Amino acid sequence: MQIYRVGGAVRDRLLGLPVKDIDWVVVGSTPQAMLDLGYQAVGKDFPVFLHPNTHQEYALARLERKSGHGYTGFEVQASPDVTLEEDLLRRDLTINAIAEDEQGNLIDPYAGQDDLAAKVLRHVSPAFAEDPVRILRLARFAARFGFAVAPETMTLMRQMVIDGEVDHLVPERVWQEMAKGLMEAQPSLMFAILRECGALAKIAPEIDALWGVPQRADYHPEVDTGVHVMLVLDYCAAQGWPLATRFAALCHDLGKAVTPADVLPRHIGHEARGVPLVERLCQRLRVPTECKELAVLVCREHTLVHTAEQLRPETLCALFMRCDALRRPERFKQLLDACLADARGRWQFEQCDYPQQVFLLHLRDVVAAVDAGAIAAQCSQPQQIAKAVQAARIAAIAQAKLAILR
Template identity: 70%
Template sequence: MQIYKVGGAVRDRLLGLPVKDVDWVVVGATAAEMEARGYRAVGKDFPVFLHPVTQEEYALARTERKSGHGYRGFTVFADPTVTLDEDLARRDLTINAIAEDEHGTVFDPFDGRADLQARLLRHVSPAFVEDPVRILRLARFAARFDFAVAPETMALMRQMVDGGEVDHLVAERVWQEFAKGLMSDAPSRMFTVLREAGALARIAPELDALWGVPQRADYHPEVDTGVHVMMVLDYAAARGWPLSTRFAALCHDLGKPLTPGDVLPSHYGHEGRGVKVVERLCERLRVPSDCRDLAVMVCRDHTHVHRARELRADTTLDLFTRCDAFRKPARFDEFLDACLADARGRLDFEDCDYPQPGWLRLQLAAANTVNAGEIAQGCTDKAKIPQAVRAARIRAIEAARLAA
């Protein structure tokens, strides 16, 4: 029995990056031998075991044969006769098909180290086309490492899209890869690669429709909506903001293009249209509620934040109420961050003055000084309590404006 460290752990070490998770492949062993050594079987689709002490994953060397559509459509063959090279050959990219033994000797049958040096993502074999998840993973790696895609690999991905293989991706897996890519340093790279392969139009047509939609050149020197949204997304990423803020940045302009399935006429404000589009995208990809809710909020109200100094006190209070700012101030801060990213995610606007978040936080703090309990106690007509609280908050906002 021979044990090798494989995949991301070897790749990241060679790149000089921190190694978080370590995976191992075991050559020349059976499931019975692994269990006899104290390993606990956990794999459902193929033989994977947890180390009795470290709890790291050890998988028996295996080969795979395509037997259906999607990433689950494989027949797995795990046997002591499967070699290390055969196991590495089933992997997606050359940079992930590198192994290392206990002595630190590196096994690199597909020249993955050369591709690491060239900053290139290249498929191991034509079997790459058999698993549509590989398109998502490659796009995510492009964003994480800022690597280029080999022309022959891009051609294979387009072939997969044209053949309908990506249509078999399940929503949970799409969101899982999207979420990881969004948390990279340059998430726009993921969407650029997906667009180039033609996959974004099939996976998220709402996002793909952003490109080619023109905007006013005085506010958007970059002109194209898709280009702008990618700049907004990268601005949010550069500040280390959380997934929910980044996803909201990605979705903030979804109402600008008309895409199949829109239920509101074009003369309806693009924010109203956008809410419907965001909700549809989130439902289809099963986006977590925290990301969905913030994305809806930003799509609906980011233009109100941009005009914050023009809003009346009562309109500002309505904004706070719609955004549930009194009960969820942390989420409101994320909302304002996404609006800031929208303002500065434009060509030559990266350092523009944007006092609106501070202006709104000042007024929210003033409105929060209103003691609703005291007002309720002083109201003889309980039905008038909400109106009285609202009036007091408006007065507090107006006073804060005068003092600012």
């Protein structure tokens, strides 16, 4: 029995990055032999075991044979006869097909080290085409490392899209990979690759439709809506903001790519037209509620937030209530962060001032300071309470706004 480190742990060590999780492959063993050594079986579809002391995962070397569509359509063969090279051959990318033995020697039959040095993502074998999730994973690695895609790999991915393999992706797995990619250093690269191979039009047509949609050059020197959204997304990543903020930034302009007849009449602004698209995208990909709710808020309110200093006190109060800003101040701050990213995610606007954020956060605190309980106690009739509290909040906003803009 021989044991090797494989995959991401070897790759990240060679790149000088922190190694988080270590995966091991075991050659020349059987499930029963692993159990006899005290390992605990955890894999249902694959022969995977937990080490009795470290609880790290050890997988028996295996072969895979395509038996259906999608990433679950495989038959697995694990036996002591499967070699390390055969196990590495079934992996997705050459940079993930490097092994390291217990003495620290590298086994690299598919030139993964060369591709690490060249910063290239290249498939190990034609078997890459058997699992559509690998397109998503490759795009995510591009967002993490900033690597380019080998021309032959891009050709293969395009053919996978044409052949309909991407159509068999399950929503949960698409969201899982997309969420991971959104949290990488440069998430725009993930979407660039998904667009180039044609996969984005299949898994998120609402996002894919943004490219080619022009905008006013005085507000958007980058002109193209898709380019703008990617700048916004990368700005969020540069700030280290959470997943919900990044997803909201991704979705904030979906309504701009919609012809009016698709969703709502022409007189409705792109913000309102975009909300049904955000909801449709979130429903199809089964996006978590936290991400969906913030994305809807940002899509619906971001233009109003940009004009906050010109709004009437009544409009500002209504904005706070729609956003539930008093009860959920953290989410309201995330909304404003996404709006800040929208303002700065433009060529030549990267460092622009955005006083709207400080302005609205201050007014939110002013509104929160209004003592609704005291006002209610002074009302002789219960039906008067809501109007009285609203009037007090509006008056507080008007007074504070006057002091700020004086």
